[in-house]
Amino acid sequence: MTKMERVVESLFHREPDRVPVYPILAGVTRNLVGASYEKWATDAETCANALYKAAKDFDLDCIVTLIDLSIECDAWGQEIVYPADQAAHPNYDNCVIKNTDDYAKIKKVDYRTSKRMMMHIDVCKRLVEMANGELPVVTFVFGPLGVLSMLRNQADMYMDIYDVPGEVKNAAREINETLKEYTNALIDTGVNAVMLDTLFASASIMSPSMWMEFEGGLVRELADICHDRGTLVMIHNCGEKIYFKEQIETMRPCAISFLHVPADCKDFAECKEKYGDKITLIGCVTPALAEIGTDEEWDEQCKFFIDTFKKGGGFMLATGCEYPSGTDLTRAKRMVELAKTYGKYEK
Amino acid sequence: MSKCNDISLAVQKGKKNDAVTFVQEALSEGIKAEQILTEGLLPAMDIVGQKFTANEIYVPEMLIAARAMNAAMEILKPMLVDAGVKPIGRAVIGTVKGDLHDIGKNLVRLMLEGKGIEVFDLGVDVSAEQFADAAAEHDATIVACSALLTTTMTEMKRVVEVFVERGLRDKVKIMVGGAPITEAFCKEIGADYYTADAASAGDVARNILVSA
Ligand code: B12
Numbered sequence: 001m002t003k004m005e006r007v008v009e010s011l012f013h014r015e016p017d018r019v020p021v022y023p024i025l026a027g028v029t030r031n032l033v034g035a036s037y038e039k040w041a042t043d044a045e046t047c048a049n050a051l052y053k054a055a056k057d058f059d060l061d062c063i064v065t066l067i068d069l070s071i072e073c074d075a076w077g078q079e080i081v082y083p084a085d086q087a088a089h090p091n092y093d094n095c096v097i098k099n100t101d102d103y104a105k106i107k108k109v110d111y112r113t114s115k116r117m118m119m120h121i122d123v124c125k126r127l128v129e130m131a132n133g134e135l136p137v138v139t140f141v142f143g144p145l146g147v148l149s150m151l152r153n154q155a156d157m158y159m160d161i162y163d164v165p166g167e168v169k170n171a172a173r174e175i176n177e178t179l180k181e182y183t184n185a186l187i188d189t190g191v192n193a194v195m196l197d198t199l200f201a202s203a204s205i206m207s208p209s210m211w212m213e214f215e216g217g218l219v220r221e222l223a224d225i226c227h228d229r230g231t232l233v234m235i236h237n238c239g240e241k242i243y244f245k246e247q248i249e250t251m252r253p254c255a256i257s258f259l260h261v262p263a264d265c266k267d268f269a270e271c272k273e274k275y276g277d278k279i280t281l282i283g284c285v286t287p288a289l290a291e292i293g294t295d296e297e298w299d300e301q302c303k304f305f306i307d308t309f310k311k312g313g314g315f316m317l318a319t320g321c322e323y324p325s326g327t328d329l330t331r332a333k334r335m336v337e338l339a340k341t342y343g344k345y346e347k
Numbered sequence: 348m349s350k351c352n353d354i355s356l357a358v359q360k361g362k363k364n365d366a367v368t369f370v371q372e373a374l375s376e377g378i379k380a381e382q383i384l385t386e387g388l389l390p391a392m393d394i395v396g397q398k399f400t401a402n403e404i405y406v407p408e409m410l411i412a413a414r415a416m417n418a419a420m421e422i423l424k425p426m427l428v429d430a431g432v433k434p435i436g437r438a439v440i441g442t443v444k445g446d447l448h449d450i451g452k453n454l455v456r457l458m459l460e461g462k463g464i465e466v467f468d469l470g471v472d473v474s475a476e477q478f479a480d481a482a483a484e485h486d487a488t489i490v491a492c493s494a495l496l497t498t499t500m501t502e503m504k505r506v507v508e509v510f511v512e513r514g515l516r517d518k519v520k521i522m523v524g525g526a527p528i529t530e531a532f533c534k535e536i537g538a539d540y541y542t543a544d545a546a547s548a549g550d551v552a553r554n555i556l557v558s559a
Contacts, residue, residue, distance in 0.1 A: 086498070089447060155450060158407035159414065162361065206405045241402070288497040288527040326498045 003061045003135045004192075011232070011254050011280050013314040019306055019343030020061035021317045023332040024257075024287070027068070027087055027325030029054040037325075038082035041067055042115075044122035051123070052130045058329070058336055062136040064195060065123055066236075066322060072142050073150035075114035075178055076106060085326060090150050097152040100160055103167035106151065108177035117182055124189040136192040138234060141183055141222070144176040145215040146199045158206070161214060169214060176218040183225055193232035195257065196222060201247055202239025203263055208246050216250045223251035234282070238321035244275055255280035259287075259320025268308045281309050284320040290331040291324045298331050302338045310343065317343060350378060354387035358419065359395055361411025366419045380426035384463075388416055388423075392461025396546030399454070406450055409545075413457040420460075434465035436556035438489035439481045441473030442525075443502040448495035451525055451545065455491060458549030464489070464556065475505040479513050487519065489552055492538075494525040503528075504536040520555050524548060 001009075001017045009016035029050040030040035040047050047067060055063050068087040070080050079091040097103060111117045120139075127137045142150075148171055149157045160168050183194060196219055201211045226233045234255040235247055241263040244256065256279055265271040268284065275281065285301045302317060309315035317339045323332055350373040357365035373383050395412045398404045438459055442452045449471045456466050467485050469477055473492075482490050490510070494500040503523050510516045521538040533541035540555070542548045 086445060092447065155410055155453060158410050161407055162411050203402050203405065206407055210405070210407065291497040292500075292527075292532070324497045 004133065007061055007136050007316070010313045010316060013277060013280070013312055015313045015345040015347075018345060019310055019315060019317050019339045021336050021339035021343070022060050022062050022064065022282070023058075023285075023290075023335045024064060024066065024319045024322050025051075025054045025058070025060070025329070025332060026064075026066045026322045028323055028327065028329065030325075032057065037085055037087070041082060041088045042119060044119045044126060047119075048123045048126035048130070052127060055131075055135060058332055059340075060135075060336065061316070062138055063127055063131065064138045064140055065120065065127065065191075066140045066195075067120060067123070069142050069146065069197070069199075070150055071116045071120050072114075072147040072175075072179065072182070074116035075109050075111055075182075076151055076175075078151050080116075087325065090153075092153050095151060095153055097148075097171075100164045100167060103160070103164065103171040106148070106171040106174050108174045111178055111182040111185060121182075121185050121189060124186055124191050128190040137190075138193040138195050139186045139189070139191040140195050140197065140236070141179065141186065143196055143198045143200075143215055143222075144172045144179055144218045146197060147175050147179070148172050149199075161210065165214075172214060172218060176221060179222060180225055183222055184229070187226065187229050187231050191231070193234050193254070194222075194226045195234040195236050196251065196253075197236045198247060199237065199239070201237055201243045202260075203241035203243075204239035208243045208263070211243060212246055212250070216246060220250040223253070227252065236321075244271075248275075248279065253279060255282050255316070257282035257318060257320070259284050268305070272309050272311075276309070276312065276314055280314045280316060282316045282318045285318065285335065287319040287321050287323055290319070291327045295331070295334065299334060299338060302335050303342055306338070306343045310345070350376060351383060351387035354383060354419065355391040355394070358388060358391035358412055358415045359398075361408060361415050363411070363415040363418045366415040367422065370419045370422050374422075374426075379430070380423045381430060381432050383419075384423060384427065384432070388419055389461055389463060392416060392458065392549075393546075396458050396461065396549060400544050400546045406454070409454055409457070413453070416457070416461070435463045435553065436489065437465045437467070437485050437487040438491055438552060439467045439469060439478060439485060439487045440491040440493070441469035441478060441481075442471040442493045442495075443499050443506065444472055444474045445502060446494050446496050446499035447471045448493070448525070451495065452491075452493035454545040455493065455524065455548045458545040459489075459491070459552050462549045462553040464552055475502065475509040478506050479509045479515060482510070482519055483513075483515060489522060489555060490519045491522045491524070491548070491552070494523070494528065497527050500525070500527055500532065503538065507537045522548065522551065 006016040033050045236257040238259040240260040244262040
């Protein structure tokens with residue numbers, strides 16, 4: 001079975017030969033090509049080669065182009081810091097939105113003016129070419145409220161939601177207009193799916209009703225673009241108690257990549273029962289365990305999720321969020337091995 | 348009395364302007380600053396903390412409640428000082444080096460303040476040395492470290508080590524927290540207390556200070 005066939009089988013809720021596996025290797029892949037974090041995050045060729053090499057070396061079943069969460073905010077001129085050995089992030093001392101009046105400055109922009117967005121599009125192009133239809137390539141897009149928070153900083157944006165809700169909504173809508181064209185351009189590269197990161201749709205951050213009001217309608221539009229173009233929609237959210245129901249309703253995803261038990265389930269078993277036939281579950285191994293704890297604990301978690309989610313397909317073994325970017329890759333290797341052995345489907 | 352209740356409700360709802368107005372009204376009615384603090388503001392923060400833990404309110408609601416509480420405290424502070432009302436103790440708090448996640452840390456600060464503790468917030472990306480410098484400078488009893496990344500949680504171990512190296516370890520209780528932190532990790536690095544959420548962090552900090 002090719003990787004593409006394995007993943008497609010699983011997405012269609014049929015049992016492939018074994019559980020597909022993807023231990024979200026992102027920033028850590030820079031080490032495979034000997035690049036600095038900055039080089040990896042700014043140079044399309046380096047980044048694409050690193051992600052592809054990881055997929056080849058570790059026999060991964062797909063590639064997700066998660067680079068960092070500051071790709072999109074670049075389009076509005078946010079100053080970004082590139083630490084030597086950590087993910088890029090905004091300079092929070094110099095945010096584009098410095099006070100509530102500044103929300104009005106945020107207008108739709110031409111994504112082609114953004115170096116980082118163009119770099120990401122280039123990464124996708126290269127990966128699609130290298131993958132050659134055998135390995136699914138999933139592109140990663142940060143939701144509009146997330147992008148807005150990178151232009152403002154999170155804490156202030158949360159309070160602004162109460163102080164100037166109209167301004168926050170308008171700015172998020174303008175951002176979304178850019179994200180729509182950007183998403184279209186990403187789809188043009190030939191990627192197989194778009195993974196939307198809805199950082200705030202969880203009880204870690206805000207109520208379901210607030211999320212629906214401030215982001216739900218916007219991500220629905222992004223998802224609709226993908227559906228109209230026949231591209232699969234996936235969701236990534238690593239918060240605690242994430243809102244499955246609301247997100248499925250707004251985005252109609254084929255899969256959700258997550259870390260913690262969703263808000264309306266008491267445990268992972270109930271999650272499989274409730275949602276296992278509707279969407280493909282991707283997860284949910286604790287990334288931190290790649291760095292702390294023992295090999296046995298790591299294996300045990302991988303096996304736990306295989307046991308809980310495997311039945312009937314609709315499952316991909318993965319970490320619930322990015323594999324730690326400074327850790328060696330032995331545990332990633334173990335996860336892939338377990339998918340191949342313990343994750344076999346008996347025919 | 349019901350004025351303190353009004354103040355408490357305004358803080359709980361994050362209505363900063365109302366909280367300030369009610370505090371001023373209460374003062375002009377002759378209610379003492381200390382009474383406003385103990386019967387209005389502190390109970391409000393208790394309730395907010397409980398509701399947050401129970402997922403009845405979320406981060407945005409916590410933050411606006413904190414802002415209302417701080418605005419009210421600004422008015423009361425000089426009066427509390429004049430009246431000789433002292434904080435029950437001092438704490439320094441920060442997110443460890445390399446880590447920029449500060450929302451959880453801010454909520455912990457808020458709950459410590461809600462217990463009547465004076466908190467010096469060192470912000471994010473705080474080195475072990477900065478924690479030790481600040482603890483010495485402010486003569487703090489509590490050192491609270493937050494980390495959300497596995498790559499930065501090891502920095503907490505450094506914090507403990509620097510306090511030992513500088514002979515300050517016995518003077519402070521080191522609290523650690525943040526999503527990846529566990530009780531076992533706390534023990535392993537030789538820190539004193541771990542709690543899973545901000546409300547219980549407030550309780551533990553209070554217990555440390557009243558039993559000291
Ligand atoms: C919001 C968020 C962000 C925001 C942070 C905004 C900000 N100003 O803080 C942004 C988008 C900027 C961000 C960036 C990144 N993030 Co982030 N982020 C989160 C998220 C979704 C929620 C964190 C949060 O605010 N929670 C809400 C607060 C209230 O909860 P809390 O922080 O846990 O705090 C509570 C308790 O832990 C406790 N507590 C906290 N501190 C303390 C201290 C003491 C002393 C005590 C007693 C208790 C205590 O009390 C608090 C209240 O109850 C988490 C996912 C998650 N499930 O935690 C990921 C998460 C923390 N991020 C992660 C990652 C990987 C990153 C990035 C590296 C992503 C990237 N590749 O760009 C960058 C790192 C930037 C940096 N150098 O720090 C990973 C970390 C993985 C790991 N374990 O190493 C997480 C866990 C996601 C995941 N599941 O993988 N992130």
